[in-house]
Amino acid sequence: xxxxxxxxxxxxxxxxxxxxxxxxLIPMFPFCHFSEFPILIINQTTEKKLLxxxxxxxxxxxxxxxxxxxxRNLGLQKAHGQIILLTDDDEVFKEDFESTILExxxxxxxxxxxxxxxxxxxxxxxKKYPAKPKLQLNNLDIFSVLSIEISLKTKLLHxxxxxxxxxxxxxxxxxxxxxxxxxxxxxxxxxxxxxxxTVIASHPAVSTDDKLNLEQRYxxxxxFLTRVAKNHYQKLIFLKLFFDLKQNRIxxxxxxxxxxxxxxxxxxxxxxxx
Numbered sequence: 001x002x003x004x005x006x007x008x009x010x011x012x013x014x015x016x017x018x019x020x021x022x023x024x025l026i027p028m029f030p031f032c033h034f035s036e037f038p039i040l041i042i043n044q045t046t047e048k049k050l051l052x053x054x055x056x057x058x059x060x061x062x063x064x065x066x067x068x069x070x071x072r073n074l075g076l077q078k079a080h081g082q083i084i085l086l087t088d089d090d091e092v093f094k095e096d097f098e099s100t101i102l103e104x105x106x107x108x109x110x111x112x113x114x115x116x117x118x119x120x121x122x123x124x125x126x127k128k129y130p131a132k133p134k135l136q137l138n139n140l141d142i143f144s145v146l147s148i149e150i151s152l153k154t155k156l157l158h159x160x161x162x163x164x165x166x167x168x169x170x171x172x173x174x175x176x177x178x179x180x181x182x183x184x185x186x187x188x189x190x191x192x193x194x195x196x197x198t199v200i201a202s203h204p205a206v207s208t209d210d211k212l213n214l215e216q217r218y219x220x221x222x223x224f225l226t227r228v229a230k231n232h233y234q235k236l237i238f239l240k241l242f243f244d245l246k247q248n249r250i251x252x253x254x255x256x257x258x259x260x261x262x263x264x265x266x267x268x269x270x271x272x273x274x
Contacts, residue, residue: 003106010098010151011038011081015071016089019043019051022058024089031095034058040079042071067171069164069178072147076154076163085151090204092121097200101151104196108135112156112191113183115149116198120205129197137193139184139229147179148203160189165227167272174265175212177224184228214254215261222265237262 016024019041025034035055043051043062050062061078063071072086083105094100104114118126127144134141162185169178183193212220225236241258244250250258 003102004109005083005102005105007098007102008038009082010101011040011079011084012087013040013042013072013075013079013081013084014087014089015042015044015068015075017044018049019045019089020049022051022053022055025058028089028092030092037098038081040075040081040084042075042078044071067166067169068147069166069169069172072164072169072178072182073166076152076157079154082154083151084154085200086147087201088148088203091118091148091201092203093201094199100196100198100200104133104198105151105153108133108192108194108196110192111153111194112160112186113150113152113193115145115193115195116151116200118146118149119199119202121202122205123202124205125199126203126205130195131197133197134195135192137183137187137195141195142183142187142193143180145179145183147182148201150179150183156191157186160186160191162186162189167269168224168227173268173272174220174223175216176220177227180224181227214250214258218258218261219265219268222262222267223269224265225262226266226269233266 028034035057037057039058041051041058041060043060044066045051045062046064051060053060061074063074083101085101101116108114117129120126126146162182164178165181166172168174168176168181186193221237221240225233229236237259241255245252
């Protein structure tokens with residue numbers, strides 16, 4: 001089989017804020033110098049604090065907007081790579097991450113997006129991944145994907161002009177859910193999204209979800225489920241409650257508060273988008 005993608009075809013599209021030096025890239029690549037890889041940095045900042053690069057392989061876009069989804073969208077727009085990998089500024093890549101991603105995209109040329117596995121700094125997987133590549137993702141699979149697990153074929157992606165919803169994600173009205181919405185839009189367009197459960201990087205274990213209380217989590221869930229499945233909202237919010245109860249994430253006496261918070265999120269989303 002002819003390999004379509006080769007070394008150099010992968011571009012790392014990295015979201016960060018208020019940087020004035022590239023030094024933060026050094027620990028992200030413990031096995032070589034970061035300049036060996038094509039990197040596009042979207043640096044959300046002010047006009048008084050600009051980031052510049054002395055490396056031809058590292059491109060910088062200083063943006064004066066706020067919000068992670070806006071940063072991701074600008075990265076999609078400005079990327080040059082045939083394959084792009086969405087990343088944060090606190091990841092540490094595995095030595096073989098590039099070959100892992102290229103091999104997967106060569107093996108599954110029909111996939112617009114291939115999602116990989118991430119571990120924490122102690123070497124524990126972020127979540128339960130399938131034991132082998134999964135070629136047909138259901139909504140629950142998509143809803144649990146992290147943005148830093150996502151790689152994309154830009155040629156296929158640009159055909160559908162899919163973007164991150166700027167109402168969701170850090171720095172926006174609803175702090176989570178942007179990656180699931182993005183992948184859901186691709187799935188609605190009959191695009192192939194798969195999971196290859198090979199670890200490509202490590203990342204701090206604490207997530208946005210861990211920092212939120214019950215009311216905040218369900219407020220976002222109400223908005224998210226309205227956005228992705230408005231006609232099935234009731235079914236999905238009760239399914240969410242069922243799993244959270246089963247996993248002891250909430251107690252039975254918190255169900256009313258959770259439902260009330262979810263409804264507030266639903267109404268807030270509908271108000272923003274009326």
